Amino acid sequence: MADKKPFYITTPIYYPSGNPHIGHCYTTIACDCIARMKRMQGYDVMFLTGTDEHGQKIEKKAQEAGVTPKAYVDDIVANFKKLWARLGISYDRYVRTTDDYHIKTVQNIFEKLYKDGWIYKSEYKGKYCTPCESFWTESQLVDGKCPDCGRDVTDASEEAYFFKLSHFAPKLKELLLDEEKNFLNPKSRVNEMIHNFIDPGLQDLCVSRTSFTWGIPVTFDDKHIVYVWIDALTNYISALGFMNDTYNDYEKYWPADMHVMAKEIVRFHSLIWPSILMALGEPVPQKVYGHGWITFGDGGKMSKSKGNVIDPFVLCDRYGVDALRFHLLREMVFGSDMPYSNEMMFNRYNADLANDLGNLVSRTVAMAIKYFDGTLPADKEFTDADTDLVSQLDALQPVVSDTFGTCRFSEGLEAIFKVVARANKYIDENEPWKLAKDETAKPRLAAVLYNLLDAVRRVTILLTPVMPHTAPQIFEQIGATEENTGWYDSEKKYLLPADVTVKKGPVLFPRIDVEKELKELEALAPKTEEAPSDLEPLKELTKYDNFAALDLRAVKVLECEKVPKSDKLLKFKVDDGFGERQVLSGIAKYYKPEELIGKTLAMIVNLEPRKMMGFESNGMILSVKHGDGYRVIEFPDSVKPGSDIS
Numbered sequence: 073m074a075d076k077k078p079f080y081i082t083t084p085i086y087y088p089s090g091n092p093h094i095g096h097c098y099t100t101i102a103c104d105c106i107a108r109m110k111r112m113q114g115y116d117v118m119f120l121t122g123t124d125e126h127g128q129k130i131e132k133k134a135q136e137a138g139v140t141p142k143a144y145v146d147d148i149v150a151n152f153k154k155l156w157a158r159l160g161i162s163y164d165r166y167v168r169t170t171d172d173y174h175i176k177t178v179q180n181i182f183e184k185l186y187k188d189g190w191i192y193k194s195e196y197k198g199k200y201c202t203p204c205e206s207f208w209t210e211s212q213l214v215d216g217k218c219p220d221c222g223r224d225v226t227d228a229s230e231e232a233y234f235f236k237l238s239h240f241a242p243k244l245k246e247l248l249l250d251e252e253k254n255f256l257n258p259k260s261r262v263n264e265m266i267h268n269f270i271d272p273g274l275q276d277l278c279v280s281r282t283s284f285t286w287g288i289p290v291t292f293d294d295k296h297i298v299y300v301w302i303d304a305l306t307n308y309i310s311a312l313g314f315m316n317d318t319y320n321d322y323e324k325y326w327p328a329d330m331h332v333m334a335k336e337i338v339r340f341h342s343l344i345w346p347s348i349l350m351a352l353g354e355p356v357p358q359k360v361y362g363h364g365w366i367t368f369g370d371g372g373k374m375s376k377s378k379g380n381v382i383d384p385f386v387l388c389d390r391y392g393v394d395a396l397r398f399h400l401l402r403e404m405v406f407g408s409d410m411p412y413s414n415e416m417m418f419n420r421y422n423a424d425l426a427n428d429l430g431n432l433v434s435r436t437v438a439m440a441i442k443y444f445d446g447t448l449p450a451d452k453e454f455t456d457a458d459t460d461l462v463s464q465l466d467a468l469q470p471v472v473s474d475t476f477g478t479c480r481f482s483e484g485l486e487a488i489f490k491v492v493a494r495a496n497k498y499i500d501e502n503e504p505w506k507l508a509k510d511e512t513a514k515p516r517l518a519a520v521l522y523n524l525l526d527a528v529r530r531v532t533i534l535l536t537p538v539m540p541h542t543a544p545q546i547f548e549q550i551g552a553t554e555e556n557t558g559w560y561d562s563e564k565k566y567l568l569p570a571d572v573t574v575k576k577g578p579v580l581f582p583r584i585d586v587e588k589e590l591k592e593l594e595a596l597a598p599k600t601e602e603a604p605s606d607l608e609p610l611k612e613l614t615k616y617d618n619f620a621a622l623d624l625r626a627v628k629v630l631e632c633e634k635v636p637k638s639d640k641l642l643k644f645k646v647d648d649g650f651g652e653r654q655v656l657s658g659i660a661k662y663y664k665p666e667e668l669i670g671k672t673l674a675m676i677v678n679l680e681p682r683k684m685m686g687f688e689s690n691g692m693i694l695s696v697k698h699g700d701g702y703r704v705i706e707f708p709d710s711v712k713p714g715s716d717i718s
């Protein structure tokens with residue numbers, strides 16, 4: 073037999089700074105679905121996931137918890153692994169950045185890049201928050217303040233090593249624009265990378281720190297530890313044995329076929345990672361896929377720090393692992409964000425799984441038992457009335473292979489369920505219950521049921537990577553076996569034995585009572601009043617004059633756009649009733665510029681002008697903390713710009 077073709081797919085390595093949540097589940101389930109499909113297609117698959125365990129945040133969390141950083145992450149990593157087991161994640165290798173072999177690889181790579189002149193020593197200049205002991209870049213600040221604690225920051229510098237990222241700008245552009253290679257998906261992210269990062273000028277990357285210690289030491293300068301991206305990104309090759317002796321799979325699996333992640337780290341994978349590899353003289357990955365976020369409530373990325381995160385264990389226990397896998401893959405449109413909603417999950421479950429697929433299987437099996445005692449007769453009469461269903465089934469496999477293989481799961485599942493619906497319609501068109509009343513119509517009845525069983529076999533094969541726990545149960549009910557349930561068997565009609573025997577099984581997808589379940593889940597959610605308060609303590613009393621000195625007005629937003637190179641700042645032109653002025657606000661994460669144009673907002677108009685990212689800000693737009701984000705304070709349209717707020 074010819075050697076199997078290798079296929080290498082990776083999730084990001086997650087930060088074990090908190091327990092895994094539904095957002096992490098999405099990427100991991102997506103990769104699992106692809107890995108399972110590729111295995112079914114005959115590839116030799118390496119599916120890698122893991123955890124990114126170093127850094128200041130984890131050092132601090134461990135300190136707060138009174139344990140060592142390693143003990144802290146060990147606990148959380150155990151929870152990640154427990155969740156992956158519950159979700160049926162079929163990873164082949166789990167990399168931890170605290171593993172010895174990974175540390176060896178990172179140190180070797182750092183040394184090599186230094187020796188080859190790609191890394192040099194210089195000074196890191198940034199904004200420093202003393203209480204948080206953290207450096208921030210200008211663009212990370214919120215309204216010029218520390219994004220973590222909101223306090224003032226000061227200019228500070230520390231000695232650091234830098235990677236010559238700027239050198240790679242032309243090559244990166246070439247890579248991103250190579251139509252044939254199609255390196256970064258979806259396409260919209262290519263423009264984002266070029267316009268937001270490459271064209272404005274790539275800066276060299278700071279790759280070491282001296283201000284904290286929880287990291288991999290630089291071998292030739294031990295007051296430095298390797299900072300973030302060289303440590304994290306390298307996992308994809310350390311886990312194959314690149315520059316270490318633990319594994320020996322680099323030749324076989326590198327370059328990776330697919331790195332999958334959400335949009336916020338596409339930049340690191342499509343700019344920094346290829347540059348590091350180019351500097352090492354190694355091939356770049358084949359493809360990078362950046363999906364959208366599962367969002368929660370206020371439109372922000374669901375964060376580990378929120379109390380109201382949906383517990384994936386609870387969802388699996390109540391509705392089944394495959395229902396959760398199906399929901400996430402069916403609803404998330406590749407590239408777009410998906411607001412999380414249990415209600416949406418229940419409605420889709422009832423429509424697609426309980427009604428369409430579940431009913432198709434149970435009706436078909438029940439009729440085979442009722443009319444033929446479970447075993448179909450060999451004598452069958454096929455007619456033209458079968459052609460449409462069969463030809464729809466014939467066309468399905470390539471569509472699913474293509475869509476699943478490029479992270480477009482919702483499209484693939486939509487195509488599958490269209491055929492499931494077609495099969496249900498076929499029952500209504502052929503009315504088996506009428507055929508059963510006529511003895512001479514038995515061969516036709518047998519053909520109708522056979523067509524239905526074969527349709528179930530063919531769609532279920534394609535659903536196996538999405539629903540690996542349910543598919544075998546369906547196969548058992550319809551009398552399908554290993555012989556006729558391989559991936560490409562879905563392309564071929566009538567592989568079930570002519571005298572196939574069915575077996576009644578338990579209900580696959582019991583209907584969900586939406587109202588009742590929503591209430592019960594709500595009752596299970598952590599009560600907000602019991603959650604620890606994240607409110608700022610009340611400030612000391614102040615004189616009325618201090619308040620009166622502030623000029624608070626309603627202003628109308630005339631123009632609004634993102635500040636280039638900043639993921640925090642929006643630039644506004646507003647009408648303050650007396651004229652137009654420019655003001656900046658750090659709310660880009662919570663609003664699209666076009667959402668704010670035309671709105672009447674609250675603003676302090678007499679603050680001294682301040683420069684941020686090279687733009688002058690004349691005043692401050694007021695907003696209120698909401699969840700992990702901020703919402704602007706809005707007035708009705710009829711409020712005149714310039715109106716006094718008191």
Ligand code: MSP
Binds near residue numbers: 305
């Ligand atoms: N440690 C880095 C990644 C280094 S990879 C070399 C990191 N970790 S993370 O824990 O923050 O995980 C980010 C990734 O988790 C996202 O890119 C995405 O794959 C997944 N998700 C986390 N929250 C998510 C959502 N709310 N929605 C969708 N995916 C999410 O960044």
